């Protein structure tokens with residue numbers, strides 16, 4: 001027996017029913033049925049949702065240019081039944097695709113209206129389930145929408161605080177976007193870490209087991225940097241930001257690390273003065289003074305030291321091999337360095353075994369340490385992570401109630417506010433605790449340019465190294481343009497080494513197409 005069944009009368013609703021299933025029944029098995037699916041599950045169900053959209057036969061006021069539609073949702077659960085309905089006019093002049101979008105938007109809103117009272121939970125993000133909700137507000141602002149908050153709370157069913165947050169972030173980002181059509185960002189992926197965290201879904205290689213692959217990988221990376229750097233100079237592009245991520249780019253030995261930075265300087269950044277140069281040294285145990293000196297010499301001006309939590313028991317449970325003390329020492333080392341790095345720290349809400357007390361402990365530490373940027377993630381349990389593989393996903397996702405998760409997200413926002421920081425970038429993922437969000441906070445003037453450009457996708461990002469993705473953006477003026485996501489570089493260091501020349505040449509061909517010679 002399927003305990004939860006969501007049915008629609010058209011295949012166009014299959015994805016929306018699935019998304020709403022994940023929002024209202026996180027971590028639980030549910031079935032979606034639309035015409036063309038395998039037979040509708042038979043037998044008793046605990047929850048059943050029926051969505052129907054039909055041309056309205058009774059309305060007599062339609063002109064030839066419009067056609068009225070009726071959308072109805074009936075939800076039945078253990079606590080009763082709810083119905084929600086609405087209508088819209090199909091304009092003969094609009095494209096079928098535009099109408100379908102409007103129809104699905106209305107249907108998703110009605111699904112929320114019917115399900116929320118029964119589930120005792122109204123999703124704060126309403127019908128928005130995409131990774132980059134700020135893009136919607138940018139689109140509204142581009143089109144001259146004077147009041148995105150009202151549209152977000154009405155049509156998109158966002159809670160007022162999320163609509164305000166989203167609009168505030170988008171407005172803060174506006175001056176960063178579309179400033180220079182020849183500006184690009186660089187991302188360099190280093191696919192090694194000291195150990196693999198249980199929530200990690202990336203293809204990452206524990207550095208001690210893959211020691212023999214580090215030198216060939218770095219050599220190949222140098223080759224890719226040389227090819228891409230030459231194209232950047234030939235095309236007259238300006239590197240606005242450069243970001244070393246991964247993995248943990250600070251995990252190679254000191255001499256390899258310094259060599260890697262020299263290669264970037266020599267090949268990629270010759271003649272460039274990026275506004276921002278970030279080192280995502282995610283793991284505190286990989287920091288030392290020699291590495292920080294190498295960063296300072298190379299022009300790195302932003303460093304991430306990420307504890308995720310400052311609760312020792314959780315760190316051990318996650319498979320991170322550093323202690324909380326080690327994080328404190330690494331943080332102080334970075335802070336005290338004469339280069340005056342901008343410092344970011346990442347934390348995660350919803351880690352296995354953590355409740356409000358543990359999160360408050362970490363937040364109190366953050367407040368005491370006062371980084372320039374605080375990035376607050378809500379745990380996403382993705383396929384590929386050990387948590388998912390061991391079948392703990394549902395248990396972890398349900399450990400905090402949506403209300404508890406939301407309260408903790410608000411507490412984190414309050415911590416950032418108390419440190420003088422503002423939210424400046426935001427994204428969401430599938431399968432997140434409480435279906436919430438990840439938010440980057442920054443002191444005014446300390447916002448990460450790379451994070452904004454990477455998230456809003458209005459600038460080309462050239463990805464080099466292991467697992468790196470490139471995004472090609474062709475600016476067409478007035479914040480318009482087209483975007484193409486290129487296939488990622490291979491994660492596996494050996495495959496990367498074998499294919500680096502071909503991959504780099506392909507990227508150069510794309511760059512030539514975009515920017516001409």
Ligand code: SF4
Pocket residue numbers: 192193195196197199200201202204246247248282283
């Ligand atoms: S430090 Fe980051 S990249 Fe490395 S294993 Fe942990 S989560 Fe994954």
